[in-house]
Amino acid sequence: SQQGEEDPQALSIQEGENATMNCSYKTSINNLQWYRQNSGRGLVHLILIRSNEREKHSGRLRVTLDTSKKSSSLLITASRAADTASYFCATDKAGANSKLTFGKGITLSVRP
């Protein structure tokens, strides 16, 4: 089974709105990462949050991590049409020696 499970599977919002995507995982982790994939392209790293961190910001991105609930959320503020993509969470399981496990992704559509 997937270590990371994203929710919702698909999200459609209007440009300018905020987009919130969630990820749950099952086992203890070293860190959790969010990646973005545009159609027909490879994944691009967005942000990494370590297990001892609770919140992290990068530009319009805000990531939170709740290790007690084994969950994370990615917030994109003031969304743009160019944010349309698939978003994946990936977990670096404790002791897994650099191996990442990816969820199935969330398809975000931002309507202009």
Place this chain on the structure above:
Amino acid sequence: DAGVIQSPRHEVTEMGQEVTLRCKPISGHNSLFWYRQTMMRGLELLIYFNNNVPIDDSGMPEDRFSAKMPNASFSTLKIQPSEPRDSAVYFCASSSQADTQYFGPGTRLTVL
């Protein structure tokens, strides 16, 4: 920096043929990962190398798949013989210090 380079970008072959996918990681990265992405199964880790040594090949589907990393700047993923169910996008990624992974553009494989 050219990023992770993969070739070919597209491959169409007939069932039973041998397929070789190639990857050049980012210079200085010591970990290399091969993934397969399909709509049904999402992004699956096939195998990864650390300092050119295979660490975990538990994701390799079966004996038809093999991967090599003869040096720090080159890796191949071979499928012999290929089958229609191998059709997917194959990604190579590299990383240093076991954190962020940098993905190549992928090879879209179609087996007829």
